[in-house]
Amino acid sequence: MAEYDYDLFVIGAGSGGVRASRVAAAHGAKVAIAEEYRVGGTCVIRGCVPKKLLVYGAHFAEDLKDARRFGWNVPDCGFDWAVLRDNVLAEVDRLNKAYISTLDSHGVEIIHERATVSGPNEITLASGRTISAGKILIATGAHPAVPHCPGSEHGITSNEVFHLESLPRRVLIAGAGYIANEFAGIFNEFGSKVTLINRTDVILRGYDEQIRDRLLQISMTKGIDFRFHAEFKGIEKQPDGSLKVSTTNHEDLEVDCVLFATGRVPNTGDLGLAEAGVELDAKGAVVVGADNKSSVDTIYAVGDVTNRVQLTPVAIREGQAFADSVFGGKPTTVDYDCIPSAVFSHPPIAGVGLTESQAKQKYGSVRVYTSDFRAMKNVLANRNERALYKMVCTPDTGKVLGLHMIGPDAPEILQAAAVAVKAGLTKADFDQTVALHPSMAEELVLMK
Template sequence: MAEYDYDLFVIGAGSGGTRASRVAAAYGAKVAVAEEYRIGGTCVIRGCVPKKLLVYGAHFAEDLKDARRFGWNVPECDFDWAVLRDNVLADVDRLNGLYTQTLHNNGVETFIERATVTGPHEVTLASGKTISAKYILIASGAHPHVPDFPGSELGITSNEVFHLDTLPKRVLIAGGGYIANEFAGIFNEFGSHVTMVNRTDVILRGYDHSMRDRLLQISLMKGIDFRFHAEFNSIEQNADGSFKVSLTKHEPFDVDCVVFATGRVPNTKGLGLEEVGVQIDSKGAVQVDADNKSSVDSIYAVGDVTNRVQLTPVAIREGQAFADTIFGGKPHQVDYNCIPSAVFSHPPLAAVGMTESEARNKLGSVAVYTADFRAMKNVLADRNERALYKMVCDGMTGKVVGLHMIGPDAPEIMQAAAVAVKAGLTKDAFDQTVALHPTMSEELVLMK
């Protein structure tokens, strides 16, 4: 008889857990997954996928207006939030079914219930069933952080945005990161009055200062309000159902919805990890080595629960590397250098490599090239919104060490450009490439 019930038991069926499960099973391992919510995880169910669909929906607000400048007799159009919401949720159901089917097709057994770790080789399901496994993989993801102050329970997070009954007329979004800026753009385009509240005066910390400043400028121009250097004192519900928000250093004001986008916390609480010897850091993340192994030899972790790089493609890479290394006989580690990222704000922003400040601190000698222009479509649409591209190069070798863009379709352009940066190409290699005209992406090879 087998020593364990399973070769691998995975807690969490998000992007990293699903990839690790199906790849391990394809190598011949006996695999089971426990998921307490829905197969697919945050990205598919209540994160990047449904959010991107809302972004697409929001873009029509400007596209319909711009169409008139291109000769289309577009009438005044009303927006029906319920139609978009229900269609997005229906697509989430479709994807949930596909992810579930993928696990089934690969012979992975699924348990739709919570699982906790009760030993180095043991998990216990919410139903009380105890299961043994040679390896346990923690892929439980993360959840939105909600600050603690009087009335904070009256707010919602990105999880609940997709289920709003009606579109709020006045929205407060707390935070300055990518989730906050994305939902600010979405609600603003849908016609809500948006106020962003941030503890500092910096949005999108970690991105290049030129891109941050440009997004702030455009957001202000679009009518988004900002309250900087603000901490929450309290939220109180008014008689009409709206909320009175009290902040430090600012006058109180009323809104119809408060959305917290103040970071994400690894899902380790109550999993029993510390009880079996798994080391958890001060932020609640599982501490792992380069091979995703925790302080307990039989327990591994991938994805947001490790709080390394909270991006879906990174979780997928980590799940793949884990399965290849442990079950496939092809050991390798994830390379975290030059990971491209995007913010699906209005307009979107994308980046790969070092910011200008990081490059100056690390390299000393730096050459910076920029393109500041108005896209052709915006010119004819009479939309005064400029795109900005920045290339950061090693001043000694000409190697491109960072590329940053804000403007229409910036993330779509960045994916291909990131290959060049990852490959270590030089500014000269870009210069020698013939421009593809007329496109926005040609600015990449024309920067001065």
């Protein structure tokens, strides 16, 4: 048997790469992982974690106002962006060190430089050093897409938004997916004037139509402007530092910051994959099978670089499955059915399973149950904002095909409910469960 420097060499120390590395090492493999930026990947360093911390910070804007209705003598409060930004970045630093410590404790060698594939069993580092490995795992993730238009260099992406020197007074956000809607809510709560533009008139494509329409309605009520059927014509920097944005079908707009949230592109550029015989799809993603293996027997890929499901928990499961299958003697595949997801907008959205539209396409007819209500806290706070819970079921057995929610704490509530949907429970099973009163979650077992 050929001898290699390592049993496994991982390129990319994000959620999927780190999990695969430490599990493979625990199975006895000699493992090295290369990371040219920081250990932790998009989620920990410049994605879900710091963004969720901003979401928490943004919630105080409404909570402080609501507190007065609950008897608290809260004065008008100012917001200091720099304090939140620096505290969030400090937490990111802590997590980065924790991830490094985890790899070290499992005996994984961390190589802090760029690595490219130079053969089925060979990696070349930026320093010029070549390394051999029995297996190579690509876990390089993805990066934000930037529209091609004159002046696009004046905009920023979700990578840079956490490092803004000051809070922009006027923000233009391009895109209508979860990143765009989350940052629209964050900046709006911080007091910025937010305008969201999109090429179509649909936000959050793939989420249930009623739920996303409710978010649009609430967002507009909160003061977020939406410009649909708008594509960039150009961005021009003005003498005062502001940005003049020209789009199709709308008047020009002056803002202080343009944030691109128009999708993500797999990080496969200049990695040497195609030259090594690895098949890539039209978007540059690594094409893999259920076993995470590419078209080259010794090269595998997990996470966003495969462009299957761009979610951190999915990347972690793929990394675990890869390591257990290849080094643990436990062939494992990931079940992509009924993956719960959330949008940490204001208010948040959460969903699992089929939307009403998807269920009708698959089953022909479905039964839909809803609960449209005002959370108790909103009632006393004198907020008219309404939550909406929706259950999609088969018409005969009542099996729950999908559960979709918008309202306070929806993601926290859905996680437990997703277990029931994944287990194939029925509407009757929900109905037979005693309500936990008074709570928002009790609406799950009271839908009509």
